[in-house]
Amino acid sequence: MRKQKRYQAAALALALAAALSGCGSSGGTSADSGQSANGAGQGTAQGSGNGETVVLHVLENDTAKSVGYFQELLDAFNAEYADQGIQAVDANMDEFTNLAENGPYGYGPDVLYQANDKLMTYAEDKHILALDIESFDCYECTPQAAWDAFRMTIDGQTYYCGVPVNIQEPMLFYREDRMPQDWQTEWDDDQNGVPDFFENWNDLYAYSKYLRDTDPSPGKDSQYGFMASLNNLYLASPFMLSHGAYIFGEKDGVLDTEDIGFAAGDAANGLSALRQFAALMNEGCIDDTITLNRYEKLADGSYFCTVSTPDTRSLFMDRLAGKYREEGLSEEEADAKAEENLKMIELPAKMPADGDLSRDSAQMSDGDWVNTIVMGGVNGYGVSSYTQHRQESIEFVNFATKYDMIKKRVDMLGIAPTRSDVAEVSGDTAARIFTSLSEGRIYLMPSVKAVDQIWTPSQTVMGDVAKDPFREKAGETPKYKDEQDMKNALETINRNIYDAIHTLAK
């Protein structure tokens, strides 16, 4: 009996051991690949040095994967470095995976592609390596403004923690085949071949108002002009930044997070303009609704134009091609027609200085305008501090930011490159975005961790201001009646951001 019990216990222990033996690590991460590499990445990009292949895990964005660019990049790199024993593979994680959470435990990527604010948030907490940027192939042809997006100053020393790839800024998307037939006679006062509503905000407002006034549907909800989620600071930033607002000031050449400038300059005028435009939209403008439905609504013609970032172009394209297919076109015809009709341009360059969008642009002089300034970002590559293959990772970043790969990226994804040589040969839009960055018309998202705290306070107040016209329509008392109310709203944003960074976080 006792013997039998012993056998049973032994059998159970064996079964448990067998089950647990299947639980060993095979994650394929920066840490475990490091273990297999035995000291790789110590100043040389020559593989592991013991015949084993060094495997780099690269995190790219989903759009680059879905259109096939990332696979081409990996194939090109692996072909080039096959004899050096380096192989790059897809990190195969969510594109927004948290390096701070996974990196220290060895489950993060070696190389990651992110926006500058995200990358620099990691950098501030030392999750990203500082790089010697002058050694990169793209150094000479990348403007300093783009490098600055990845700059960090510690104890007077300047470090760069990312290599720029492309510029992100809010762009205007519209359908060429939805342009008014008479735009050349009715909407091009200066006869320069560009519709006035793409040149200044007053005419965009006027055309949007025209569309709303002539909406044929009984519910007056089928035809809109310019549409955007006005609570979204990134997309609606031109209203404030163009009038002198800023996010963080500078002190001794370093960002000063105590100096918050949403209420600076004539930002109140910009907020008035935002409120004015909200009256021509539907209530979707006070939250994320328009951000989510813009692809569908632009494709079905409900929105004349909308705002989004260049990397979402393929989503607009897919939806528009889908609409054409529904209309009976073949797949090829639909794709070709979508390619032909979907246009992506910069936002109108001129905004009224006094914030009154209803003024007739023909009656306004140069002094009545301010230049549109948009919030933008620079996406780029960073190298994880937890990589076991520093040199190989740097080699990969260098390869991915060379002319050929960036050109291919532009061709496949329609992004705006930071490399001047690629921008020159990549069409008008890419060149214009590049020029805007160089000329300061793109306000780059500050590359500090504190930038995480700006979104919610600004979103709350901007959404509340955008809601004002709907309060009026519902017979309620509007909250933002004059300039002072707008200033108070902006001061509220400043105060809430300050509290979030300096008071509540302590």
Next chain:
Amino acid sequence: MRRKRYFRKAVLADTVVTYLVLVVVCFLFFFPVLWLVLASFSNTGSIYDLAGFFPSSFSLNGYKTLFTDTRMYDYPNWLKNTLFVSVFSSLIGTTLVILTAYTISRFQFSGRKLLMKSTLVLSMFPSFMGMTAVYLLMVNFGLINQLWSLVLIYSAGAPMGYLVQKGYFDTISGSIYEAARLDGANNFKVFLRITLPLSKPMLVYTALTQFAWPWSDFILPNLLLKNKDLWTVAVGLMHLDETEFTRFAAGAIFIAVPIVILYFALSGFLVTGISAGADKG
């Protein structure tokens, strides 16, 4: 006579009101499901292409892309992973729960009451409370990015919910066991030959509940599975792009199908199991 007629009217009114309430409640529960089912057949794939509540045109594209367009979202693989985790969790978890419940029900040993009280109190805490600790433990055991780690956690946590099974075993008469022991059966034989055959409804109920939990869980797989190839359906669906609503709806509907079939097929056992287990606490 008048009183009789009054009672008839009252009964009729009662029936009508009861049915009306039931119909309204059914509609409230059924409508979101119907909406999701119809959305999964939307032709455009977008949630914003609705004519009123429902899509303006229908097609099977959502289901087709779910299984064919796997470059970004590998649904068949997610399904395979989910099935793996659920089946093994169910097998191991059921074994552990049944053994725990049987032991607590049949044997008297020191600390039994304390153990029962402790497990009762511990099972009151929501499982996500310990997620940070679970994550750190899994990191240290090298069990991140392992489907077996999920099986381990689901199975190990399963015996905490042994009370229903214990209630069922309590209802089995002690004289059956005594007879078996008199015939020379040891504890293991009694359990295998006597208890288990008598506990089919409870086994089915336990296996189903142990299967259903991992099948739809999101928090734990999302925490432990970093690699996209290892994602379960719940994690994968949550990571779908905002423009992929039809695919999301189709995926959500499809994941519900096996569990619904299982429940219907085994409903007889299930009802017996639940009611039998509820006899004693």
